[in-house]
Amino acid sequence: MVEIHLLSVNIDFHYNPIYALGIVTTFERFMMGYKPQHEKESIFHALIQSVGADPNIYRQDTQRLRSLAIDLPVSDLIGWLNQTSPLDKDEKIQETLQAFANNQGFKYSRLFGIGLYTLLELSDSELVKDEKLCNDALKTISNGLKISEEKLIRDLELYRSNLEKMSQAITVMADMVAAERRKREQPTQVLDESITSPEEKE
Template sequence: MSDRKTIADSKRAFNHDFPHVIPSLYRRTTDELLVELHLLSHQKHFHPDALFAIGLSQVFDVFTSGYRPEAHVKTLFDALCRSCGFDPNALRKQAQQTLESVRGHDLEEVQGWIQQQGKGAPEALAKALRNTAGSTTFHYSRLMAVGLLSLLASAQGDESSDPEKLSQIAHELSESVGFSKARVEKDLNLYKSNLEKMAQAVELTEQILESERRKREQNESAKLNTGSSEQMSQGVEACSNIS
């Protein structure tokens, strides 16, 4: 990520790797992620650690829910990352390994690891926590806050399935990982708000598509019935002529 690209360069690289029309429902998210990744690629003290990888993967996966054609989703993620100098496969692997490292552990234990800045935690998580909590120069990204929230959600326990409780815990733990409480609260509130709006938009889109599908089926059925009626009428007329 050493080349000093402009945003125009990153967009050009993205369009080269993903030469497809993006549905309007997903265009804004794509543009925002592209700009954010571009800006992060120029931050001297930014490192794509596990919390960032988890957050990026989570935001992308959630906000591309229902994307069609499905085959384009992976290509879209890859193009976003590569156009800004990030390795999509490495980020996905990093996110997956870190999330898997906390599965099977209860939420209280995971909280303890975070509060102790990675002490006793699986190496994948400990490394990410050392990067943030142990540094005064690291560059924060809102995707890291989402990564922290998603990490907590992967732990076992009833509280792990309670979004409000998880957000509260993430807020309380933010300073332990070197994040600003105010920033984390703001970023997670915005994330949840956008999540609700996106879910509603996807649901509405699916309803519209389903309605259009039914109309097409009804029209096709009507055409078939009309054709059958015409054929029957012609047959009756032919019989009458013979008589």
């Protein structure tokens, strides 16, 4: 929320669909263990509205990008993102990429980087599991968009590390809840046994 607010008041920041994809993906993954589930969408709306934006636009742009990435071979996606092989797929996103490549006032952010990574992940989930292939793809994209490859890769390493920590925390919490449930059930079983008559025991 802090990062979204700081970006929203930055004079160089302009909303774009890849940034929206980064926000939605980050929210969904870091809220994965949140309960009750039905409250998550209300929280998302409140988060986006807190910076004067429309959460429906974020969702719509995210869905559009996800569908596009799933349908594109990863080589075509990389060529499109680094602007060596522009595709006639989505005029709005094409304008965003060109603005970055031409340094037309578009500010890089970690959330934009997560959006780029998510596109790669949707297009080829195996590629992002291979550190060298993934980093090579990110370097190619960053060079085409004129953004720092070191910063992009560092931001995504932090993102993936935090996802792993979150996954471990959810597992630990699930184990603790299960252990507490067993602990609560145990006295009941002991009590049931203690009130059983000798004849019943025989």
